[in-house]
Amino acid sequence: MKRVLITGITGQDGAYLAKFLLDKGYEVFGIYRRLSTPNFWRLQYLDIFDRLHLIGADLIDEGSLIEAIHISQPEEVYHLAAQSFVWSSFEEPISTAEMTGLGVTRILEAIRHVNRDIRFYQASTSELFGYSPEDEPLHEGSPFQPQSPYAAAKLYGYWITTIYRKGYGMYACNGILFNHESPLRGLEFITRKLSNAAARISLGLQKEISVGNLDAMRDWGFAPDYVESMWMMLQEDEPDDYVVATNESHSVREFAEKVFSRVGLDYRDHVKVDKKFLRPLDVRYLRGDYRKAREKLGWRPKVNFDDLVSLMVKADQERWKRWMNGEQFPWDAIHYPHENQFLSRSERITR
Numbered sequence: 412m413k414r415v416l417i418t419g420i421t422g423q424d425g426a427y428l429a430k431f432l433l434d435k436g437y438e439v440f441g442i443y444r445r446l447s448t449p450n451f452w453r454l455q456y457l458d459i460f461d462r463l464h465l466i467g468a469d470l471i472d473e474g475s476l477i478e479a480i481h482i483s484q485p486e487e488v489y490h491l492a493a494q495s496f497v498w499s500s501f502e503e504p505i506s507t508a509e510m511t512g513l514g515v516t517r518i519l520e521a522i523r524h525v526n527r528d529i530r531f532y533q534a535s536t537s538e539l540f541g542y543s544p545e546d547e548p549l550h551e552g553s554p555f556q557p558q559s560p561y562a563a564a565k566l567y568g569y570w571i572t573t574i575y576r577k578g579y580g581m582y583a584c585n586g587i588l589f590n591h592e593s594p595l596r597g598l599e600f601i602t603r604k605l606s607n608a609a610a611r612i613s614l615g616l617q618k619e620i621s622v623g624n625l626d627a628m629r630d631w632g633f634a635p636d637y638v639e640s641m642w643m644m645l646q647e648d649e650p651d652d653y654v655v656a657t658n659e660s661h662s663v664r665e666f667a668e669k670v671f672s673r674v675g676l677d678y679r680d681h682v683k684v685d686k687k688f689l690r691p692l693d694v695r696y697l698r699g700d701y702r703k704a705r706e707k708l709g710w711r712p713k714v715n716f717d718d719l720v721s722l723m724v725k726a727d728q729e730r731w732k733r734w735m736n737g738e739q740f741p742w743d744a745i746h747y748p749h750e751n752q753f754l755s756r757s758e759r760i761t762r
């Protein structure tokens with residue numbers, strides 16, 4: 412059984428990737444950080460929580476990462492942990508640089524010291540580009556022009572991954588993923604913010620929602636499709652970098668219009684603009700050319716924009732209907748795993 416370590420397993424992509432790899436027969440280890448309120452709801456939602464090994468570690472704590480590699484002895488590491496919210500990176504630029512930027516070097520160093528044959532995936536992003544000419548989608552050779560502290564930190568992560576690949580001969584890949592969404596997306600990101608609001612408003616639980624820049628355009632795909640590309644990148648003979656996208660761009664306004672119309676409402680009656688959600692700098696337009704991923708990896712997106720909108724609002728409506736019928740959300744139930752699921756320094760696995 413192949414062993415894998417996922418950083419950021421409690422996030423959207425980490426949860427879907429863990430499920431994908433469990434279904435492929437991997438033994439899955441993930442790092443989680445101690446929070447005052449446990450945050451395992453996505454793993455519970457996908458019903459995979461009891462099948463995972465969890466190791467306490469933090470991106471700021473090099474020793475904890477080294478220990479995580481020792482304990483899990485993985486063949487592949489997927490580095491997904493980061494401060495991933497662009498808006499917050501303007502509020503917390505230094506901690507974003509620490510986690511989203513330097514965190515990559517810390518995990519790469521841990522791998523280099525423990526076992527440099529481990530294959531490494533870095534969660535790079537379309538935010539690196541910062542700008543997309545409308546007539547030509549972005550590809551692996553397009554210039555990088557980051558527009559936020561988050562993007563600057565990811566740019567560092569991108570290059571340090573490349574440097575470890577070239578300098579130490581490590582199998583290290585950058586997946587340059589464009590926006591990808593799902594019912595497990597954090598509520599602060601615009602797609603889920605809108606799908607959740609549309610669901611609640613349609614059920615009489617809320618009247619309106621405030622957002623920022625309605626004119627921003629993104630290339631939005633479906634997260635479970637995208638985690639498959641991460642795995643594909645680590646199965647090749649040689650490490651490389653790949654753009655993963657849909658090659659379609661839609662505005663926030665269009666997402667709002669569609670998501671509200673799915674529940675029989677007109678977004679103009681419910682979506683207000685509040686400048687507190689604007690950013691000091693915003694990426695206006697993104698569209699990605701995923702030809703290389705298609706030709707070399709055989710990857711292509713399966714869920715289109717319209718279906719993405721529908722499945723997100725449907726999932727949110729179902730959640731709120733269940734809540735109205737007295738059921739708990741998974742995130743209402745504070746869930747502590749059974750003791751032997753947590754692996755600590757004193758409980759090293761020896762195989």
Ligand code: NAP
Nearest residue numbers: 419421422423424469470491492493495534536588590591
């Ligand atoms: P997410 O839902 O925000 O998940 C981020 C994960 O990082 C969470 O598990 C979080 O743990 C963990 N984390 C944050 N700080 C940490 C720290 N100091 N130590 C240990 N763990 C820490 O993000 P996502 O959407 O799944 O994205 C996964 C990765 O892909 C991120 O690196 C993101 O920047 C990148 N990316 C995402 C997209 C996208 O559209 N989703 C596109 C391109 C790239 P907690 O649960 O404890 O907070």
Ligand code: G4F
Nearest residue numbers: 495497536537538589590599600601622623624627688693
């Ligand atoms: O949903 P967003 O916050 O995602 P953003 O900034 O594109 O970043 C996401 O995708 C990146 C990949 O390109 C990842 F690297 C990153 O980790 C994250 O997953 O915002 C999308 C757009 C922006 O232009 C924003 O200004 O929506 C606009 N927007 C308008 N009103 C809003 C809002 N964004 C948020 N979060 N909240 C609003 O009220």
